[in-house]
Amino acid sequence: MIHRAVVSEESRSNNPEPRLNVEPDEVHLVLTGLELDIIVDALRSVGNVELADRMESVLRRLGQNHTSS
Numbered sequence: 001m002i003h004r005a006v007v008s009e010e011s012r013s014n015n016p017e018p019r020l021n022v023e024p025d026e027v028h029l030v031l032t033g034l035e036l037d038i039i040v041d042a043l044r045s046v047g048n049v050e051l052a053d054r055m056e057s058v059l060r061r062l063g064q065n066h067t068s069s
Helices: 033-045 049-068
Strands: none
Touching: 033 049
16 A cells, blocks of 8 residues: 655654655656665666666766766
8 A cells, every 4th residue: 555645764854744746647656766776786687678778867867966066
């Protein structure tokens, strides 16, 4: 069962109300670059190349933003 609002264990907000991060057709995740890299590797290992490519492009953009700031 997926709850409509999910509270992060590492929430930086003092707001006791959880923010809505689950929609009918989307889930919003907060990941570190390393976590995303691990997911990309796992997706490739099971043959889900299309999704791995999409996530890897996000990882590349993250790297570009990190080096340009």
